[in-house]
Amino acid sequence: MRQSAGVCTLWVLLTLVSIVTATCRYHSPAFPPPDYSKGSPELDEAFRKIETAISEITSQAKFNKSSYSIEVTSSKSTLWSSFHTATDKDSERPGAAEVNGSSAYRIASITKVFTVLGILQQHAAGNLSLDHSIDRYVSELNGHQSGDLPWKDITLRSLASQLSGIPRDWAQGDLVNDLEDPSIFGLPPITAPHLPKCDSYGKYVPCTKDEMLETIRTKAPLFAPNYKSTYSNIAFELLGLVLSNVTGLRYEDYIQQSILDTVGMNHTSFDKPSDEVAVLPKNISWYWDIDEGVQNPTGGLYATSSDLSTFLRYVLTHFNGITPALDWLNPVSFATSVYSHYGTPWEIFRTDKVLSGSDRPVTFVTKGGGLPGYRTIIIVVPEFELGITILTGGDGDLLDPLREIVSVSLIQAADKLVKRQIEETYTGLYETSHINSSLGLSYTEDQGLEITTWLSNGTDMLSVIPMQFQLPRESFRLQLVPTLLYRDQKHLYGELWRMALIWDNSPSEKLVTQEEPVWDDFCTTDVDTMMYAGKPLNELAFLDKSGDGRYKTVDLTAFRVTLTREAEGQFQHDMLVTQEL
Known part of the structure; x- marks a missing residue:
């Protein structure tokens, strides 16, 4: 004993x-999530400071052609918004007269979040599995290919979380379309008849499914599947094909019916909105009219800040209940920084620099997007039950200071609110x-x-x-x-x-x-x-x-x-x- x-x-x-x-x-x-329904002097003061700081930024001459829409939401309602209309606009095609919550932007790669949500919905419904390989749902990948991408080892989960190891793009990002003189980069002159005839290779004619599959079957992997994160737009175009094949609907129709209509995003669509609501930055508004075709699942949506606030409220209240296969806001792999991770398909940043006097970290679950004339980001801060939308049209440099000003001041104020409410409760x-x-x-x-x-x-x-x-x-x-x-x-x-x-x-x-x-x-x-x-x-x-x-x-x-x-x-x-x- x-x-x-x-x-x-x-x-x-x-x-x-x-x-x-x-x-x-x-x-x-x-701490439990704070209660924002009772009003908060801490947040009111923070929003006043944010507005002052943003005014100083937008008063710079370099941003005269730039507009923005910013909204902050809790899991229940919008807490604050701010909008700015460019002072220098195209006289022939000015777009929206005054930017507000109903003004539309191209949100670019934020579209990937909707594509992944569609995949999660279909996994929960039992119509597909995140852990099945992509060739099970896109039969064309079982045929002959001159490349050596290992489709049988690439799962839907790895595609959705940037772990597939496949290349980034197939119809964009090629310098052969942008350089008048390749010798500037030490590159030889070349003719390439084997390249696609769509998107940036073909005066932005929309690419088709057949063109995409034909091209990617010639590609080689960057990494073995699930070995290392690397950003891929192709991955989400393939997931779009999966949704179409599994549901029997066009990808765009499925996203519209199962997500946009269900959540209540009435001003978000793959169809181009009218110029009356469009944010059209001067001299770089040409991409507004581009139809992304088969590449829609990676970046084709048009959306408003108010609609994205509605979506973030959905994310904040459903992220751990969409499917038992995963908690949607958790990281799945490392990015290149000690503080950065990839999610599904989020870009996650964890930092201890926000809360002064404390080494407690704050986790920002984000998805950013960029297209000619537009830089956008949505941010979810789950422990504070907050969502942030920042949409910019014009100078791409505007987004970074806006993100810094809004996110840091907001979380510092929310933490003060937490302290008061916990002491009271x-x-x-x-x-x-x-x-x-x-x-x-x-x-x-x-x-x-x-x-x-x-x-x-x-x-x-x-x-x-x-x-x-x-x-x-x-x-x-x-x-x-x-x-x-x-x-x-x-x-x-x-x-x-x-x-x-x-x-x-x-x-x-x-x-x-x-x-x-x-x-x-x-x-x-x-x-x-x-x-x-x-x-x-x-x-x-x-x-x-x-x-x-x-x-x-x-x-x-x-x-x-x-x-x-x-x-x-x-x-x-x-x-x-x-x-x-």
Whole structure:
């Protein structure tokens, strides 16, 4: 028995140490999504600053021919919008007289998101599988080819997530169409009768399915499938063919019926809108009229900012429920940057530079697009339940400063709103009268919601845990992590959180002498730790929400105790005294 008990104690020790010796924190989302329905002075101030900063940018002479539409939406409604009409327009074809939320742009590669959504819908319906190879749905790829693309190894999933390894383009991006004198680049003069006779090779005549298939069957891969990310437009043109073959509809008709009409995007289409609503940048508006033909699935949509806000609301509320095959906003592969990843088909950026005074990262799930005269981007920030649309027509340099100004200021303000709402909803002292048990919760921008005092049957848990396992008390913390689940999921009652045990090593405790050990950045997630009598040891549930949004009780699952929240103010006062000492 002693040996058994010793083994058990060692196992528990190793389990806890494996958690708490990590130098990293449990990062976002470390809070439930904020509630934007009650108004927010934090956001109001941010939007005023954003408008001022944007006005300074657009007042520059280089942007006289440029227009933009910007919208910010929550999962429920548009929170803010801003529009700018170019002051220098083509007198013969000016386009929309005044840019607003109903003004149309070519959104270019944002179209890929709609193509992938169609594929996910058909996977959920059982009409195709993401893990089947492309040649199962495009039979022409089974025939003879002079190239050596391994179609039987290229799945729909790899195509949708930029992991197919196939080339980028087949009818665009060829310098033979753009250089009057190839010798400038050291290139020899050449005639190429074997090239396609459409798109940039043929005065922008729309390309057909047969022309595309004939050309790509001559291509070689860049990488083996699923080896390395590389951006491919061809991948999404093939997915468009899959949708057409599986549904029996034209690709454009399927997207219109199953997504645009269903979501309520009434001003988005593959058909060219009238000039009355068109954003037509001076001197570079020619691409507005181009029919992309078989290349529509990679970049053919026209859309408005208001419609894209509607779509982002759909994404924010459905991204994890479209199909059990994946969470749509998760990354699937690395891009070239440490902070950048590819999704399906998203471009995902994760940075810790947004929230000043904190190393908590923010994840921006984006899809950008570019065509002559147009640069566009949609951004989803899932932990804050926010979506951003930025559409520009004119100088392509305008989008980058707009993205920086809007996204950074917005998230900083939303984080302030989070702090206020969490303090109002959760923080305070919870206790019970019949046993000596209490729980004190506080929130800071850097640490999130954490347990700052905890008595269980008279035991000071924040002292006994580090003492038992020889951990420094001053760097030991219990951070709370929302699960976004409930004990009663049907009635959304009993909001479930987990405790994450964190031990932040101080510089003096480093085992190596270098200032920033390399492996300090290596962190894995392990939130579910141990049980007590079959119940999770680190689970708690907030219960009994009052009319003002404050939780009145908290239940510690494994400890079989429910604690009641003290009147507002008492705990805050006590905490201030403690901090002063």
